[in-house]
Amino acid sequence: MTTRSGKHLAVLGAGVMGVGITTTALAHGLPVVLVDVDRAALDRARTEVAHQLRHAALMGAAPADRAPGEVVTTTSVRDAAGAVAVVEAVTERLDAKVGALGAVADVVDPGTPLITNTSGIPVDVLADAVPRPGELVGAHFMNPAYLIDLVEVVRGPRTADDAVARLEALLGSLGRRAVVVRDSPGFVTSRLLHPLLNDAARLVGEGVATAEQVDDLMRGCLGHRTGPLRTADLIGLDNLVDSLAALHERTGVESYRPGEALLEKVRQGHLGRKSGRGFYDYGESRS
Ligand SMILES: NC(=O)c1ccc[n+]([C@@H]2O[C@H](COP(=O)([O-])OP(=O)(O)OC[C@H]3O[C@@H](n4cnc5c(N)ncnc54)[C@H](O)[C@@H]3O)[C@@H](O)[C@H]2O)c1
Numbered sequence: 001m002t003t004r005s006g007k008h009l010a011v012l013g014a015g016v017m018g019v020g021i022t023t024t025a026l027a028h029g030l031p032v033v034l035v036d037v038d039r040a041a042l043d044r045a046r047t048e049v050a051h052q053l054r055h056a057a058l059m060g061a062a063p064a065d066r067a068p069g070e071v072v073t074t075t076s077v078r079d080a081a082g083a084v085a086v087v088e089a090v091t092e093r094l095d096a097k098v099g100a101l102g103a104v105a106d107v108v109d110p111g112t113p114l115i116t117n118t119s120g121i122p123v124d125v126l127a128d129a130v131p132r133p134g135e136l137v138g139a140h141f142m143n144p145a146y147l148i149d150l151v152e153v154v155r156g157p158r159t160a161d162d163a164v165a166r167l168e169a170l171l172g173s174l175g176r177r178a179v180v181v182r183d184s185p186g187f188v189t190s191r192l193l194h195p196l197l198n199d200a201a202r203l204v205g206e207g208v209a210t211a212e213q214v215d216d217l218m219r220g221c222l223g224h225r226t227g228p229l230r231t232a233d234l235i236g237l238d239n240l241v242d243s244l245a246a247l248h249e250r251t252g253v254e255s256y257r258p259g260e261a262l263l264e265k266v267r268q269g270h271l272g273r274k275s276g277r278g279f280y281d282y283g284e285s286r287s
Pocket of ligand 1: 012013014015016017018035036037038041088089090091092093096099100117118119120140141142143234235236239243
């Protein structure tokens with residue numbers, strides 16, 4: 001598929017991150033084909049992308065001299081054909097990522113960078129899912145992707161120089177800066193941040209403090225911009241549990257095992273901002 005405005009970026013997964021990455025590309029004039037297996041997620045994504053584009057413009061995060069790109073939403077991965085690059089932002093489960101990456105690798109041109117936004121699964125594990133492992137590279141966009149201009153780029157042991165160079169060029173065209181790190185479970189940011197969020201949830205579960213108190217202390221005493229529990233709600237508690245589980249499974253480090261307080265929220269369907277409720281109440285679902 002080509003969008004009316006030409007060569008596109010393919011984004012797989014229309015959840016929290018797929019939407020933010022789509023907004024980033026559109027805001028910089030790059031058309032996007034956004035693929036999800038869930039039609040309802042695509043419908044929600046169209047609304048959310050429009051909202052984020054307005055917010056990006058207000059925040060000065062969208063170049064004023066460029067017309068926004070066009071987005072096409074689809075449930076068929078075949079529509080990714082012809083993409084300049086693919087960003088995979090599907091659910092943080094190995095089976096979902098293996099399926100999505102394997103399917104898209106078959107429809108794009110050889111040499112197209114396959115970029116995974118995984119939070120914790122090593123790039124080299126995912127490289128086994130694609131026919132040309134050198135094309136796979138990690139780009140750990142942060143949330144909200146359309147406002148955060150630094151991206152943790154993860155180079156797997158089999159990632160080709162060309163894939164890293166093309167990713168850096170793409171990020172540059174999107175006004176993003178890259179910090180390239182070596183492949184490892186959770187890389188730098190998840191490995192440091194996720195156990196903190198897990199412990200913050202545990203403190204609330206044990207009744208040591210409320211979510212508000214934990215966040216207040218971390219902001220007021222330690223200079224965090226948002227508290228850990230507001231951050232967890234923004235990430236999505238289901239995604240946080242999946243990322244922690246991926247880290248725990250691959251490192252055996254006990255502090256990564258998702259704690260009962262987080263698991264209970266997920267069982268109750270309180271997934272954070274995206275479901276309208278997590279450690280805080282947001283009134284209504286946004287994505
Ligand atoms: N949420 C965050 O703050 C954050 C930050 C950085 C990285 N990440 C990573 O980004 C990825 C996506 O996370 P998210 O929070 O957006 O998840 P999410 O649960 O909000 O969305 C995931 C989407 O993927 C879709 N999906 C599942 N299988 C698919 C497939 N085969 N093809 C197409 N779509 C498919 C689901 O229907 C869903 O809409 C994960 O790897 C996550 O670890 C998340």
